Structure formats: C-alpha cells, structure tokens
Amino acid sequence: MKRDRWLLPDGIEEMLPPAARHAERVRRALLDLLDGWGYELIMPPLVEYLESLLTGVGEELDLKTFKLTDQLTGRMMGVRADMTPQAARIDAHYLRREEPVRLCYMGPVLRTRPDEFGGAREPLQIGAELFGQAGSRADGEVLRLMLAVLERAGCRDLHVDIGHVGVFHALTRAAGIDKTGEGELSQALHRKAKPEIDALLDGWTLAPAQRDSLRALADLHGPLEELPAAMARLQAAGELVRAAIGDLAAVGQRLAQRHPHVRWHFDLAELNGYSYYTGIVFAAYTPGYGQAVAQGGRYDEIGRAFGRSRPAVGFSADLRVLLRLQGHPDPAVKAIFAPWGDDDGLLAAIRGLRERGERVIEALQGDPGEAARMGCDRMLTERDGQWTVTVMKGH
Secondary structure: OOOOOOOOOOOOOOOOOOHHHHHHHHHHHHHHHHHHOOOEEOOOOOEEEHHHHOOOOOHHHHHHOEEEEOOOOOOEEEEOOOOHHHHHHHHHHHHOOOOOEEEEEEEEOOOOOOOOOOOOOOOEEEEEEEEOOOOHHHHHHHHHHHHHHHHHOOOOOOEEEEEEHHHHHHHHHHHOOOHHHHHHHHHHHHOOOHHHHHHHHHOOOOOHHHHHHHHHOOOOEEOHHHHHHHHHHOHHHOHHHHHHHHHHHHHHHHHHHHOOOOEEEEEOOOOOOOOOOOOEEEEEEOOOOOOOOEEEEEOOOHHHHHOOOOOEEEEEEEHHHHHHHHOOOOOOOOEEEEOOOOOHHHHHHHHHHHHOOOOEEEOOOOOOOOOHHHOEEEEEEEEOOEEEEEEOOOO
C-alpha cells in the first residue's frame, strides 16, 4: 500500500513560519530570564547509555523512553524523555562544586507515548534545577522561578497545587506497607477514590491510628489557610509527618504573600511521581487547559548513583504547550525587497539595513520580482545615485 511520505508519526510535530520564529523569540526570552536568576545553561546529549539516563527515576519514565542498541559497543542506549536526570549527572560528575549549583536547559525530548490524549511525543522541555541546597528557601526560589517563566510566556490566572510526598512516605513506611501496596494506594489517593482506599486499607493489618491517618490524606486539601487543621489532624502521626507539613506551610505562606494573584491550593494526596520525589511537589494550571502547564518538586539523592548525593529541586514545562496557550503567533515580519545587481552602493545599503535588524530579501538573477508574495512591504530604489527605502504600492 502506498503511503504519503510527508506524513509524520502521531504525536510528532514540526513548526513552520511564522510559528517557528515566534517560538524562537519566546525561547530566547525565557532563557534570558533564567540567566537573570543565575541559572547556567546546559546542553546535554539527546542519547545516552540507558543506565545513566534512567538513574534515580521511576518506572513511568522508563516506559516513556525509546531504547536502542549502540552499534559500536552493543550497550543499550536511550533517547532522553526528561532532561532532569542529565542535569543531575552533570552536577554530580562534571561540575562537582561545593556551593549550590543552578542549571537550566531547553531542548527536545522524545517519549514513547504522550502525557495526554492527542499530545506531543516530542515536547520542547524547558526547566531549571537547583542542586546542593535543602530547605524551604530553595523550594521557594524554584517555585517563584516557575511562576516567572509562566508569566513571561503569557500564562495568566495561574492556579498552583502544592503538596509534600514526605507525608505519604512517612505514613506508609511506619505502617510497613510494601512497594506494591504503596503504588496502589498512591494511585487511589491521587484520584480521591475513597471506596478503593478503604478496600486497600482494610486488606492490611494496620493500627487504627495508622489507618485513620492514611485515609485522611484524601480529605486534606484546600486553601493554604487550612494547613493548620491538617497538621492538627495528623499530629499523632510522628515527627517526620509534622516536619513535612511544616515545610509545606513555610513555603506556601511565603509564596502566597509574594504572589497574591496566584490561587494556591495544598493537597496531601498530590502524589504524581511519588516514587521519584522526596519532598515538596507542585503543579501549575491555567484556565482552558486540563493538564499541568509546569510541574516539579524536590528529588534529593538522585546524584547518589553518579557518586555524589546532593539535595535537589526543580521544575519543567513544555514550550509547545506554552506557545499553544498564547494563541496565534506574531504575524510574519515584513521585509525590504532589494533588486538584483552588483552596484557597490546597493550592496552597502543592504548590509547597513541588515546590521540595523531589518530583513532584506535580494532578488535573484531572473527573479520575476514578486516582492509582495515574499513578504515584502518596502523596496530599495535608486534615486539620484542614492539607494533609499520606499513603501510599495498597496502598503
């Protein structure tokens, strides 16, 4: 059967003019913003050996990673599905600084399946990671930076869900729940599926207080002002749980004061990536889009496999999504049409215009001169030996 050779695989997209130019302009603006916060740009490779690429990440990322065999060594390689592990490798193995390290990145990642129905499998991932600093101050900086990136990209009326997987980890470990049970319970809690939560808890041998605390997680969500009530409800759950809620409250209250225009919502059942994250987790939403537009959290110890364990917190977003939410891109930039010729004055005029940031399209020998169809609204004309820019008819 004959196939259309121009078709792309499902979930793989390309950008055409003027959308590609607009995307590049936004990309530069966001990288400049990250640089202004002190985050150094890295450009990791698209392909790495699999054991390095998947170090410290959960099964979900493993399933999203395209795998191939290196024809030179016979070892398994993977096409990156997330740039965070690469940033952790760079911090731990190459930079090896004692002070905190701030890194940022922007580039394509490839996934075996999209995050949402009809979504892209080749996101343009932009993100930032802060290594070597634990505590609420670092968490708060990364959250503020995420908001700054989203606002610079044009996102408005932001809503941020914020949780702490340390509460869930502390409760399940104290209850002796194994990894399989932990995974099943985390999914049920994330969906707020109370009958399923009850069935799971009733199937385990738990103390009444342990059962009550775990069941309560599905109800412990709301505005930040209700965090003290959550602390009171889990007061008997242990010091680790109290410390985690205290960290969450410290970050949330400070950010709510600095960003009163953002709607903040805490959720102790926000457990996406619970097997990967170790502390605060967060996700940002905007009206008209059902998925998170950016997300992140704390993932300490990821550098252990690279020989250097460091605290770490970061976030990432898909530039394709941010561009889609902006609506229509900027219209194509109009150009100046220059006639064909080797006149020194003409060539000097063209060079001067380009140095001032103008777009100049030169006619080719034999070019029929359809300047307007090439996006030109002005043209270079010679008058009294001088080349000047004149507006074309109809513009």
